[in-house]
Amino acid sequence: MGTIRRGTKNAFRNTIRTVSIALILGISFALALVMILSLQAVRKQISAVSTSSGTTITVTPAGFGGFGFGGGNPLSAGTVATIEGTRHVVSVVQSVTGRLVNPNTASSSGGPFGGPTSKTSSTTSLVSPISGGALGGAFGGGATTGFVPPVQVTGTNAPTQASTVNATSLTLASGSAFSGDASGYQALVGSSLAKKNDLRVGSTFTAYGKTFTVDGIYTTNSTFANAGLIMPLKTVETLSGVSGPTSATVTVDSIDNVTSTAAALQTSLGTNVATVTAGTPGSQAVVASYNSIEQISLYSLIGALIAGSIILLLSMLMIVRERRREIGVLKAFGSSNRGIVGTFVAEAMTLTVLGGALGIALGALLANPVLGVLERSSSSTPGQGRGPGFGRLAGAGFRPGAAISDLHAAVGPGLLIYGVLAVIGIALIGSAVPSFLIAKVRPAEVMRSE
Amino acid sequence: MISVTNLTKTFKSGETTVTAVDDLTFSVEAGQFASVVGTSGSGKSTLLSLLGGLDRPTSGEVRVDDLVISAGSDRELISYRRDTIGFVFQSFSLIPNLSATENVMLPMEFAGMRRAAQHERAVELLDGVGLDGDKQLRRPARLSGGEQQRVAIARALANSPKVILADEPTGNLDSKTGRVIVKALRGLTDSDGTTVIVVTHDMAVAQETDVTFRLEDGHLVAK
Numbered sequence: 001m002g003t004i005r006r007g008t009k010n011a012f013r014n015t016i017r018t019v020s021i022a023l024i025l026g027i028s029f030a031l032a033l034v035m036i037l038s039l040q041a042v043r044k045q046i047s048a049v050s051t052s053s054g055t056t057i058t059v060t061p062a063g064f065g066g067f068g069f070g071g072g073n074p075l076s077a078g079t080v081a082t083i084e085g086t087r088h089v090v091s092v093v094q095s096v097t098g099r100l101v102n103p104n105t106a107s108s109s110g111g112p113f114g115g116p117t118s119k120t121s122s123t124t125s126l127v128s129p130i131s132g133g134a135l136g137g138a139f140g141g142g143a144t145t146g147f148v149p150p151v152q153v154t155g156t157n158a159p160t161q162a163s164t165v166n167a168t169s170l171t172l173a174s175g176s177a178f179s180g181d182a183s184g185y186q187a188l189v190g191s192s193l194a195k196k197n198d199l200r201v202g203s204t205f206t207a208y209g210k211t212f213t214v215d216g217i218y219t220t221n222s223t224f225a226n227a228g229l230i231m232p233l234k235t236v237e238t239l240s241g242v243s244g245p246t247s248a249t250v251t252v253d254s255i256d257n258v259t260s261t262a263a264a265l266q267t268s269l270g271t272n273v274a275t276v277t278a279g280t281p282g283s284q285a286v287v288a289s290y291n292s293i294e295q296i297s298l299y300s301l302i303g304a305l306i307a308g309s310i311i312l313l314l315s316m317l318m319i320v321r322e323r324r325r326e327i328g329v330l331k332a333f334g335s336s337n338r339g340i341v342g343t344f345v346a347e348a349m350t351l352t353v354l355g356g357a358l359g360i361a362l363g364a365l366l367a368n369p370v371l372g373v374l375e376r377s378s379s380s381t382p383g384q385g386r387g388p389g390f391g392r393l394a395g396a397g398f399r400p401g402a403a404i405s406d407l408h409a410a411v412g413p414g415l416l417i418y419g420v421l422a423v424i425g426i427a428l429i430g431s432a433v434p435s436f437l438i439a440k441v442r443p444a445e446v447m448r449s450e
Numbered sequence: 451m452i453s454v455t456n457l458t459k460t461f462k463s464g465e466t467t468v469t470a471v472d473d474l475t476f477s478v479e480a481g482q483f484a485s486v487v488g489t490s491g492s493g494k495s496t497l498l499s500l501l502g503g504l505d506r507p508t509s510g511e512v513r514v515d516d517l518v519i520s521a522g523s524d525r526e527l528i529s530y531r532r533d534t535i536g537f538v539f540q541s542f543s544l545i546p547n548l549s550a551t552e553n554v555m556l557p558m559e560f561a562g563m564r565r566a567a568q569h570e571r572a573v574e575l576l577d578g579v580g581l582d583g584d585k586q587l588r589r590p591a592r593l594s595g596g597e598q599q600r601v602a603i604a605r606a607l608a609n610s611p612k613v614i615l616a617d618e619p620t621g622n623l624d625s626k627t628g629r630v631i632v633k634a635l636r637g638l639t640d641s642d643g644t645t646v647i648v649v650t651h652d653m654a655v656a657q658e659t660d661v662t663f664r665l666e667d668g669h670l671v672a673k
Contacts (some may be wrong), residue, residue: 002559002565006548009547009548010547012547050601143553145634289465293575308610324547325543326543329537329539329543329545331504331528331531331536332502332531333526333531333532333557333560333605334529334531334532334533334557334560334561334609335556335557335560336528336534336560339560357496441500442504442505443504443531444499444504444505
């Protein structure tokens with residue numbers, strides 16, 4: 001105990017030096033902590049992105065670009081069968097989208113983006129809860145004032161899959177979902193659409209000239225999706241006169257097989273039939289962006305830990321050099337090398353713990369601001385986001401713009417354990433070379449300098 | 451008894467070899483107060499290092515009672531320095547951030563004594579050298595030179611050594627305080643039978659000792 005007590009006491013011999021070393025170490029530790037937190041947050045996000053879109057492939061008809069864009073023919077049953085039979089394919093979610101306009105909100109019609117210019121558009125008794133806003137005025141088909149967006153219909157064989165409505169989460173607030181092969185006049189209604197039109201489970205409304213029954217009310221993390229409808233795939237296909245899905249979201253068994261499966265699909269389907277896109281558009285750029293943050297964080301973490309070790313090493317070298325005579329005196333009175341080394345390790349540990357405490361405090365203050373800087377510096381490419389709109393990007397519904405801003409730091413028990421281990425490691429590294437020098441100090445040399 | 455036989459110590463200094471101690475043979479009886487005198491560079495401190503097990507001779511032998519120091523292992527030398535020898539240095543060499551009491555407790559800590567026992571003996575020793583009360587709790591910087599040297603003597607006595615080796619113990623003290631310290635060292639031989647060897651260039655100190663060895667260029671020229 002005497003060794004540790006003296007080592008701890010020695011750490012406070014020179015207040016200015018102790019404060020300086022602790023401060024520098026603290027800054028180094030704070031940087032390391034921020035980088036660890038950054039790494040954790042980034043890896044979590046990479047995992048989230050990979051989970052939500054990393055194993056999906058989107059297949060759309062060749063030439064199809066969503067409402068108002070391009071043309072092409074729906075995916076045929078044969079095409080879907082080919083997709084389902086392709087190696088590594090786990091599931092295929094088919095969907096077709098349409099727009100329903102309320103005749104009483106005539107300003108929503110008439111243009112390439114807003115009007116019922118395609119076969120998949122029809123009328124409804126429902127009123128969209130979304131206001132036109134500035135974007136509605138700009139992109140709403142020529143209507144400069146009073147534009148009311150249409151209601152988007154998604155026909156799908158996977159009604160509870162959030163990706164079919166471009167969301168990352170979907171829960172049923174009430175009612176139940178229809179089956180994937182249903183073909184009746186039934187629908188799941190988005191929560192805000194239901195509220196706007198006072199719909200409940202069992203309520204009815206008209207669409208495509210038919211009376212539909214509300215099977216359930218769903219809510220998602222997307223404002224636009226909450227203003228839409230989900231109907232059985234076959235129903236929408238029949239009522240809108242489309243002979244097949246306009247999108248197929250293919251899930252493969254592993255992220256490693258995405259690229260090869262996409263290539264295989266494109267080859268087997270042909271570029272004149274379908275366009276195959278690996279993952280959600282933009283997700284690869286997001287992952288790349290996160291990877292760059294991860295790299296920066298990792299290198300900075302290593303750099304910070306090395307800097308901390310070097311700072312402590314040089315400080316301890318300076319201290320040992322300064323106390324050569326004292327080391328000789330201790331040896332002259334019968335202290336072993338081990339005892340003296342123990343004192344210096346305790347001193348190094350004390351300095352490191354002081355620096356660590358300061359670093360944790362600084363790191364906790366700086367973590368989120370630094371993550372913000374990393375996000376801003378790395379999100380220029382994918383960070384614009386898509387947001388709600390009428391352009392249909394079939395797939396997993398990952399929103400790059402939202403995800404890139406979701407980095408948040410959190411300190412957990414695992415991190416604290418790593419921190420303690422890092423402190424011990426740095427203290428040991430910082431006192432290793434000085435310990436070697438201590439062993440080399442001969443008491444006789446001290447006598448000669450007397 | 452300390453006996454030195456054909457003791458030689460050489461050092462490499464660049465290309466040349468310096469013989470600091472050259473073929474010394476002498477002995478000091480147990481309980482004697484001995485002094486080693488000589489000019490600067492005559493080999494006094496080197497001799498003290500060899501006697502104290504702080505360094506190993508190039509050749510020859512140092513024997514303390516039945517123990518041959520010059521042939522001891524590192525572990526044996528540590529034990530020897532801790533249990534048999536007490537050092538007193540010219541510049542006191544107290545640990546600056548420890549109190550007088552804690553400085554005296556150090557050798558006892560190395561010997562594995564319990565902390566309470568260390569403290570009790572340290573107080574007793576400091577009382578014995580005339581440093582009492584509040585001064586025992588002071589750090590060295592707040593003690594005078596004479597008081598620091600008394601702490602150093604108390605520290606040297608901590609593990610009840612057979613031999614005290616003092617290197618210029620009065621060198622940094624005024625003559626009056628120096629005489630007090632020499633008297634204290636003399637008291638050790640008289641009361642406890644401790645052997646005291648003092649290296650000094652002060653003839654007044656040498657005259658107080660039982661036997662004086664004069665060194666010149668590493669040779670013993672007179673006794």
